[in-house]
Amino acid sequence: MSSQSPKNWRTQFTPWRAAGTKTEGGGTADDVVRETGWVFNNETGKSLTLADFVRTGDEEVRRFMRHFGLSTDRLATSTLLEIGSGIGRMTAAFTNLCARVIATDVDAAFLERCHQTIALHGRPERLSTVHVADGRTLAVSTDSVDQVFSYIVLQHCQHDDALALTSEAIRVTRSGGVIMLNYRTWVPLDVVLIPLGVLVRLLWRLPLVGKQLSTKRWATRFGWQANRLSPDEVLDHLSQRGELRYLTDVRILHSHRRQRSVRHAGVTVGILKRTNRSHWWLVAKVSK
Numbered sequence: 001m002s003s004q005s006p007k008n009w010r011t012q013f014t015p016w017r018a019a020g021t022k023t024e025g026g027g028t029a030d031d032v033v034r035e036t037g038w039v040f041n042n043e044t045g046k047s048l049t050l051a052d053f054v055r056t057g058d059e060e061v062r063r064f065m066r067h068f069g070l071s072t073d074r075l076a077t078s079t080l081l082e083i084g085s086g087i088g089r090m091t092a093a094f095t096n097l098c099a100r101v102i103a104t105d106v107d108a109a110f111l112e113r114c115h116q117t118i119a120l121h122g123r124p125e126r127l128s129t130v131h132v133a134d135g136r137t138l139a140v141s142t143d144s145v146d147q148v149f150s151y152i153v154l155q156h157c158q159h160d161d162a163l164a165l166t167s168e169a170i171r172v173t174r175s176g177g178v179i180m181l182n183y184r185t186w187v188p189l190d191v192v193l194i195p196l197g198v199l200v201r202l203l204w205r206l207p208l209v210g211k212q213l214s215t216k217r218w219a220t221r222f223g224w225q226a227n228r229l230s231p232d233e234v235l236d237h238l239s240q241r242g243e244l245r246y247l248t249d250v251r252i253l254h255s256h257r258r259q260r261s262v263r264h265a266g267v268t269v270g271i272l273k274r275t276n277r278s279h280w281w282l283v284a285k286v287s288k
């Protein structure tokens with residue numbers, strides 16, 4: 001484990017540390033994308049470039065902002081915090097759209113590369129980075145940002161860390177701001193995926209074999225699916241902590257391929273096209 005490893009190390013951090021170590025090598029930004037890009041957008045190929053990689057993030061950011069009702073005018077004067085930025089696939093677009101962007105990640109090496117990505121494809125003067133040292137706390141002041149965004153991150157955290165980061169998102173967002181958080185919930189295939197994930201995470205603990213395995217895509221894709229959270233579970237957590245009262249216009253957005261309802265009154269459930277069947281979003285205004 002390197003000195004930049006998070007406090008209270010968890011097996012869930014293993015694949016990010018393995019990819020982060022690779023990004024610490026001296027390769028070019030394009031080399032980094034060819035070697036580690038798949039951990040962020042699942043694309044592989046010897047001819048991948050950083051520009052292609054950032055383009056995929058650009059398209060997704062514009063689509064999500066449109067769906068979530070955040071206009072370019074509004075973003076232009078705002079501070080956005082991204083939980084789990086990785087090497088900046090989507091962060092580049094955010095720096096082009098927002099006045100200020102705080103990229104956060106559990107892996108400090110990714111954040112170094114994120115600066116490089118934004119230097120080439122974004123607005124570096126608008127970017128700051130914050131290491132999520134314990135995997136669950138944002139070292140950012142309360143009520144200091146206008147939006148918190150997270151995509152394909154909370155599913156990779158330990159269950160309680162994902163809930164803690166959800167609370168953190170609300171804490172750091174000032175009144176009038178918006179949270180946009182993506183989660184993964186149960187699908188029938190989980191009968192197979194969950195035990196395989198547990199097995200791979202156990203194997204990651206083995207000396208030598210574990211280190212080798214953590215760089216393999218086939219194994220990583222099982223091991224990194226660390227938790228499943230339903231909308232009700234997240235809303236219950238917020239309700240129990242008295243944080244649900246800080247949210248208005250609460251929307252749960254999911255794939256058109258599943259039916260969903262929630263127990264909590266006043267929550268709108270809707271469809272977001274091109275959403276993975278297992279994914280869903282919590283999008284809400286913060287009113288404190």
Ligand SMILES: C[S@@+](CC[C@H](N)C(=O)[O-])C[C@H]1O[C@@H](n2cnc3c(N)ncnc32)[C@H](O)[C@@H]1O
Nearest residue numbers: 016040084085086089105106132135151153157
């Ligand atoms: C699949 S990647 C997605 C990155 C980025 N959102 C994107 O779409 O390109 C997941 C990212 O979440 C980060 N991550 C995983 N667990 C985390 C945690 N507990 N806190 C913060 N970041 C975390 C990983 O290091 C990795 O960069």
